[in-house]
Amino acid sequence: xxxxPIFQRIKDYIIAQIESGAWAEGTLIPTEMALTKTFxxxxxxxxxxxxxxxxxxxxxxxxxxGTYVAPQKVQSTLVEIKNIADEIAARGHRHHAxxxxxxxxxACEMLAQQFKLKVGQHxxxxxxxxxxxxxxxxxxxxxxxxxxxxxxxxxxxxxVTPNEYLMNVAPLQGMDYRLEAVxxxxxxxxxxxxxxxxxxxVLHRTTRSANQIATCVTMWHAGNRYQFVGGKEQSAQSS
Amino acid sequence: xxxxPIFQRIKDYIIAQIESGAWAEGTLIPTEMALTKTFxxxxxxxxxxxxxxxxxxxxxxxxxxGTYVAPQKVQSTLVEIKNIADEIAARGHRHHAxxxxxxxxxACEMLAQQFKLKVGQHxxxxxxxxxxxxxxxxxxxxxxxxxxxxxxxxxxxxxVTPNEYLMNVAPLQGMDYRLEAVxxxxxxxxxxxxxxxxxxxVLHRTTRSANQIATCVTMWHAGNRYQFVGGKEQSAQSS
DNA sequence: TAGTGGTCTAGACCACAGC
DNA sequence: CTGTGGTCTAGACCACTAT
Numbered sequence: 001x002x003x004x005p006i007f008q009r010i011k012d013y014i015i016a017q018i019e020s021g022a023w024a025e026g027t028l029i030p031t032e033m034a035l036t037k038t039f040x041x042x043x044x045x046x047x048x049x050x051x052x053x054x055x056x057x058x059x060x061x062x063x064x065x066g067t068y069v070a071p072q073k074v075q076s077t078l079v080e081i082k083n084i085a086d087e088i089a090a091r092g093h094r095h096h097a098x099x100x101x102x103x104x105x106x107a108c109e110m111l112a113q114q115f116k117l118k119v120g121q122h123x124x125x126x127x128x129x130x131x132x133x134x135x136x137x138x139x140x141x142x143x144x145x146x147x148x149x150x151x152x153x154x155x156x157x158x159x160v161t162p163n164e165y166l167m168n169v170a171p172l173q174g175m176d177y178r179l180e181a182v183x184x185x186x187x188x189x190x191x192x193x194x195x196x197x198x199x200x201x202v203l204h205r206t207t208r209s210a211n212q213i214a215t216c217v218t219m220w221h222a223g224n225r226y227q228f229v230g231g232k233e234q235s236a237q238s239s
Numbered sequence: 240x241x242x243x244p245i246f247q248r249i250k251d252y253i254i255a256q257i258e259s260g261a262w263a264e265g266t267l268i269p270t271e272m273a274l275t276k277t278f279x280x281x282x283x284x285x286x287x288x289x290x291x292x293x294x295x296x297x298x299x300x301x302x303x304x305g306t307y308v309a310p311q312k313v314q315s316t317l318v319e320i321k322n323i324a325d326e327i328a329a330r331g332h333r334h335h336a337x338x339x340x341x342x343x344x345x346a347c348e349m350l351a352q353q354f355k356l357k358v359g360q361h362x363x364x365x366x367x368x369x370x371x372x373x374x375x376x377x378x379x380x381x382x383x384x385x386x387x388x389x390x391x392x393x394x395x396x397x398x399v400t401p402n403e404y405l406m407n408v409a410p411l412q413g414m415d416y417r418l419e420a421v422x423x424x425x426x427x428x429x430x431x432x433x434x435x436x437x438x439x440x441v442l443h444r445t446t447r448s449a450n451q452i453a454t455c456v457t458m459w460h461a462g463n464r465y466q467f468v469g470g471k472e473q474s475a476q477s478s
Numbered sequence: 479t480a481g482t483g484g485t486c487t488a489g490a491c492c493a494c495a496g497c
Numbered sequence: 498c499t500g501t502g503g504t505c506t507a508g509a510c511c512a513c514t515a516t
Binding site: 006007041043062 | 503504505506507508512513514515
């Protein structure tokens with residue numbers, strides 16, 4: 001592949017050294033100047049290759065010291081959980097939602113703590129059921145911080161999901177989540193049209209915006225008709 | 240912040256334009272030459288800023304055409320599932336494992352299909368239970384392709400988890416996974432010391448190495464004592 | 479003090495898109 | 498054809514690390 005850009009050939013070479021085991025993790029690799037001579041190129045080109053591999057967590061660089069092979073990544077599986085409406089649309093199926101509750105409620109102690117507000121301050125609360133081709137697959141119970149989305153109560157959630165609406169009005173700053181398997185309450189079971197003995201896959205997610213807690217959401221999925229699926233390619237090189 | 244590098248100031252400027260709404264998604268942004276003049280810098284510096292923002296999926300570039308604000312990211316939650324032993328160690332707890340089975344078996348039709356092998360070809364099969372402070376939290380049932388890890392049967396899995404061992408001998412190429420909530424079998428329930436009516440969080444994962452299916456694994460977690468948790472910071476800028 | 483990486487310049491040639 | 502981005506050069510100055 002003599003037609004590949006030089007910076008890419010340098011990256012490929014370094015990755016090959018690491019994958020062959022020749023350069024173990026922590027190994028001090030050749031300096032920019034040395035690679036400049038090996039590849040008969042300029043320092044800027046070598047620098048780009050090394051900088052990109054550093055961004056990809058393949059290398060670690062220390063100014064004044066040198067460039068090292070990064071410590072081994074921990075083995076982990078990244079599960080990507082997408083917006084329910086998009087996901088259904090991507091499968092070529094029809095999505096619709098049913099609003100079961102939309103209200104303004106005072107925060108109980110637990111909610112107040114979650115939102116870092118005082119007990120009794122008001123929150124918006126909504127319960128929706130999402131359908132895929134008329135089959136209920138998700139119950140979404142959500143609490144919203146009014147100072148982040150003051151117009152939450154006046155939205156038409158048949159056309160825009162709470163998710164989409166909040167993404168637009170409140171730029172996402174960060175999130176925490178928790179994923180568990182539990183038995184549904186009587187209420188949840190009836191909304192999902194399942195038996196109370198049927199396990200549910202439950203995702204709790206809290207999102208932050210403007211340095212506040214924007215929204216807490218609990219998503220219940222019937223275990224027998226919903227799974228989180230996905231895949232991932234492991235490629236050290238990109239560009 | 241006049242001490243920040245120029246390329247970073249350019250990145251910050253572009254991100255600010257996007258976040259303020261001045262540049263909506265799909266907007267054609269100024270050319271490299273234009274930014275060169277705006278920031279009184281060289282084209283290489285502007286190029287670096289734009290190239291990095293492209294790698295970060297903030298921008299999209301089309302040679303000959305121009306640079307555009309990338310289409311909005313889909314809202315998604317990334318759940319990271321780590322190696323069980325590391326996770327327990329990170330909590331400061333003690334991990335140990337119990338080997339329930341380790342054998343060489345001929346592939347049934349279903350396994351043969353999964354591994355893209357012929358029915359009757361042999362696979363390694365293992366069942367382990369992982370304990371956190373003497374409490375069973377995961378049952379790991381695994382099938383391994385012998386051509387990827389011929390020495391699988393002779394490992395001491397009390398000291399190195401199957402996960403770790405396979406990561407070392409078979410560089411990860413990619414994976415597919417499926418996450419579901421189900422009721423345990425009688426067997427699984429007894430290994431996890433739970434009631435058969437207690438839901439389990441089950442992760443199925445298939446990994447590829449050397450263009451083959453390396454291993455299929457099913458991990459059962461007691462729903463009442465195990466959850467996948469995590470968080471994520473949303474930051475468009477990096478370097 | 480010598481060597482490393484971090485950043486930057488002012489040019490250059492090329493492939494590709496749109497007119 | 499002109500203008501865009503993609504890549505590259507051969508220097509440069511600086512901050513930092515190790516000896």
